[in-house]
Amino acid sequence: xxxxxxxxxxLSGCGKSSTAKAVAKTLGYKFIDTGAMYRxxxxxxxDHQVDLHDSAQVNAALENIKIDFQYNPDTxxxxxxxxxxNVEEEIRSxxxxxxxxxxxxxxxxxxAMVRQQQQMGKxxxxxxxxxxxxxxxxxxxxxxxxxxxxxxxxxxxxxxxLAEKGQHVELNEVINNLEERDRIDSTRKExxxxxxxxxxxxDTSDLKFEDQVQKVLDLAQQRIEAE
Ligand code: DC
Numbered sequence: 234x235x236x237x238x239x240x241x242x243x244l245s246g247c248g249k250s251s252t253a254k255a256v257a258k259t260l261g262y263k264f265i266d267t268g269a270m271y272r273x274x275x276x277x278x279x280d281h282q283v284d285l286h287d288s289a290q291v292n293a294a295l296e297n298i299k300i301d302f303q304y305n306p307d308t309x310x311x312x313x314x315x316x317x318x319n320v321e322e323e324i325r326s327x328x329x330x331x332x333x334x335x336x337x338x339x340x341x342x343x344x345a346m347v348r349q350q351q352q353m354g355k356x357x358x359x360x361x362x363x364x365x366x367x368x369x370x371x372x373x374x375x376x377x378x379x380x381x382x383x384x385x386x387x388x389x390x391x392x393x394x395l396a397e398k399g400q401h402v403e404l405n406e407v408i409n410n411l412e413e414r415d416r417i418d419s420t421r422k423e424x425x426x427x428x429x430x431x432x433x434x435x436d437t438s439d440l441k442f443e444d445q446v447q448k449v450l451d452l453a454q455q456r457i458e459a460e
Contacts, residue, residue, distance in 0.1 A: 235460035236262070236358035238373075239453055240366035242426065243380030245414045246387035248437050248445060249362040252380070254311070255446045257360040260453060264311060265302070265353055267363035267370070268333075270346050272324035273300045273315040275336040279328065288341060295345045327395070327402060330410055334417035337364075343423050365424040367432050375456040377432040378449055386438045387411055 239262070241253045250266050257264035274295070278285065283294045302311045312321040323329065336342055343365075350370045354361060361370065367377035382390075388407040395402050418426045428434060433452055437445045 235457055236356075237375035237453065237456050237460060238354050238357050238371050239360040239449070240371050240374040240377045240432075241360065241362040241380060241449070242364055242367050242378070242428075242432065244382070244387065244426070245411050245418070246391045247380045247382035248390065248442065249380050251442065252437075252445050252449060253360045253362040255442075256449050256453065259446075259450060260358075260360070262358045262360050263353070265350065265359060265361045266311075266313070267346065267350055267361060267366065269302075269313040269321075269324060270300050270349070271337040271342070272329050272333050273313055273320055274298060274342055274346070275329050275333045276320055276324055277315060278336055279332060285335060285339060291339060291341050295341060298345075300349070322398065325395075325398065327400065327406075327410070330414070334414045334421075338417060338421040338423060340423050347424075364418055364426040367429045368427055369424045372429075375460065376449075376453055377429060378452070379428040379432040379434045380445075381434065381436050382438045384408060384411060 239256065241249045243249050250268065253266070254264045256262070277298050278294060281294060283290050285291065299316050301314050303314055305312050310321070312319055313324060314320065347370055350361065353359060354371055363370070367374055367379070385408070388404055388411055391411065392402060392404055392407045435445060435448055
């Protein structure tokens with residue numbers, strides 16, 4: 234059967250990654266969480282005290298960063314590795330969340346990440362989630378989805394996710410972080426988050442998880458049949 238590429242973009246915390254993961258599993262496609270890549274770069278920059286305003290330092294750091302994903306049969310998750318080290322937990326911390334939008338706004342960082350992402354999707358059969366997948370990484374993706382949800386719904390979901398990992402964060406702090414990231418991600422000069430004309434918008438505020446996954450699967454099926 235023909236394989237397509239599926240681009241899922243949208244605001245922080247509206248369930249893009251979990252939806253993309255479930256869709257990829259059903260279709261037997263590769264799932265790539267590009268937010269995890271920007272988070273890994275951020276972790277490296279913080280740990281190595283890289284001056285984000287110094288392009289020479291940023292470029293040197295990018296040369297030393299290798300990111301990949303490995304399936305862990307115990308957790309049944311695709312986990313993120315930064316220079317051979319499993320950073321899946323650490324990149325979801327508030328410490329990283331507090332700086333990732335700043336790092337993701339740097340042109341050199343985006344060029345390096347987009348190059349890797351395009352390489353990962355060159356043979357199709359990929360479900361990729363992020364902010365610029367339909368607009369920059371795969372402008373020719375057969376299916377583009379733009380996900381939204383109200384700020385409160387998104388914050389409550391993120392808070393629950395953090396709590397599951399033992400991080401107890403006040404709802405207000407999560408809301409402030411989400412709003413600040415939305416603002417930076419949507420207004421930055423380099424590849425801001427936009428809904429491209431040919432993307433299908435799905436508001437997940439009142440949708441059950443299974444229903445949002447099914448909506449994307451139905452759209453994917455239509456596109457696959459049209460190939
Ligand atoms: O999807 P996420 O919340 O894990 O993404 C983390 C940050 O990375 C988010 O604030 C925006 C940035 N990002 C981006 O700029 N481009 C992408 N393709 C994916 C994420």
